[in-house]
Amino acid sequence: MNYTTANPIEIHEDGMNKFLVTALSAVAFSGIGLASGAWAQASSNNPNDMVKTAVETVVKAAKADAAARDGDVAATARVVARDFLPYTDFHRTTRYAVGSKAFDAATPAQQQQIFEQFQQLLVNTFALQLSQVRGSQIAFKFTPAKLTANSSDVVVGASVSGNGDNLSVAYRLAKTDKGWKIYDINMMGENVANAWLIQLYQPQFKARIAQGGIDGLITYLRDKNARFGK
Template identity: 40%
Template sequence: MILAFLRSTSLLQRLFAAACLGIALALSATAAKAGEKVDPNASPNDFVLAAATNALEAVKSDEQAKAGNLARINELVDQYILPYVDFEKTTRLAAGRYWRQATPQQQHDLVDAFRGTLVRTYSGALANVDKVSGIKMEPFRGDPNAKDVAVRSTLTQTNGPAVAIGYRLEKTPEGWKIYDLNVENIWLIQNYRNQFAQQISQNGIDGLIAALKRDATK
């Protein structure tokens, strides 16, 4: 069931949290200061690093966030991370063929419900930033003129092996947006697509939306 899949102890959420930490802890690979302007039209690596630095420094300098106040961390995530994530594309790709079957209202509601799930995962990851020692951004090997690129990194953990993390970015009219994550060859969208399909086949699109909303209250 989708609710079991979306619990914080699930494999995908743990992997996604590691990827979120990878974004947040990119500070270790750059000397940028908090408040640095994020240029969504910069190189993919520089874009991710700048956004990550601001998010991490905001959490580290906020007393409520440092104390583990998730409500406050949610606010910081909303301010420093969400502007650079394309939730609609992530949701559309996760829903697959069912996206076209949904009404405009259902599409809107699904994006909103799924957004809540992903925000909580980002927040949970940022609440544990001290557990990671650093991250190394790998050299960019794609076409610098491409509109859809992959950024690679390696996350070094204090109590575990290094984790390979990749990000898919799309160049939109507003600049780069993150829309998918890969942790040790597991793609976020592909995993959610399988679970979405199962839930929709059993309870329809409205059933999936309801399940995601119920999870938000837990």
């Protein structure tokens, strides 16, 4: 998938966080039944099931964790890392967000640091916002991807309503040797071309690399993550 930063949708960080948490947490309050273990395991073979299972799994775990249920951000982050990340391919997300040329120019150690810090930033963002929407009443409806025998990159759409908001969200998945994995989220729906999460981070990362190189990007990500602990 070729991502471009041409004419990206401008969404400030607070607004982006709101869309991200809606995409992640809406099923928690929608009244949809939670996935069984057998269905969750099988869902990796179907991207539509994968999205539903990923969201339901992390939400079920958050509701079962007393600290997360009480709004503890650190506990919620642990739940997200443990129960949502297995459904994702954040290595792919990181490479696309940084840009293949810049990422390939980094040392293996730098690549690993970028991946770890970017993944932690997204986990922290999800956890912080998820901890703040407890008790919300949100309805969530999925729009299945159109699959063919050769499909390897698909989009699963969703509509979200509640609390005065009506939002469209889309999840992009890639077919890997471990099944379908989520690697991008469009916070304005699949019909808005330039609002994918990767596209929104690309200009930020490009600017940081231009200013301070790969190490500057790593420092930027590490500093943002450090703020979550204060």
